Amino acid sequence: MNYQQLSEKMSESEGVEQSTMMGSPCLRYKGEFVGMMFEKEQSLIVKVSAQRVDEIIANGEGNEFNFTKKRFKEWVLIPLEFEEHYEAYLQEAIAYAKSKIR
Numbered sequence: 001m002n003y004q005q006l007s008e009k010m011s012e013s014e015g016v017e018q019s020t021m022m023g024s025p026c027l028r029y030k031g032e033f034v035g036m037m038f039e040k041e042q043s044l045i046v047k048v049s050a051q052r053v054d055e056i057i058a059n060g061e062g063n064e065f066n067f068t069k070k071r072f073k074e075w076v077l078i079p080l081e082f083e084e085h086y087e088a089y090l091q092e093a094i095a096y097a098k099s100k101i102r
Helices: 003-010 050-058 080-101
Strands: 016-021 024-029 032-038 043-047 075-079
Touching: 003 016, 003 024, 003 080, 016 032, 024 080, 032 080, 043 080, 050 075, 075 080
Parallel strands: none
Antiparallel strands: 016 024, 024 032, 032 043, 043 075
């Protein structure tokens, strides 16, 4: 399933909505950023804990996100080659957003 299909599916869950960030479509949970496609890099960006970002990069499925040369410690780029894992990464990002709101 591609990002758009996943976005539509996940926005049916309570608290999850389609929104925009940096002029691009994104997913949010109760206003908290969850994820989006970053077309420039052909990658999904998800927001998870800084420790989890490091783990994803170490296991070879992600890259550091450093937009405007500033490292976003809770954001990781998941390349299109791992698209079959996008749903799991978005679910993980939603769980992370939920943990921050409570």
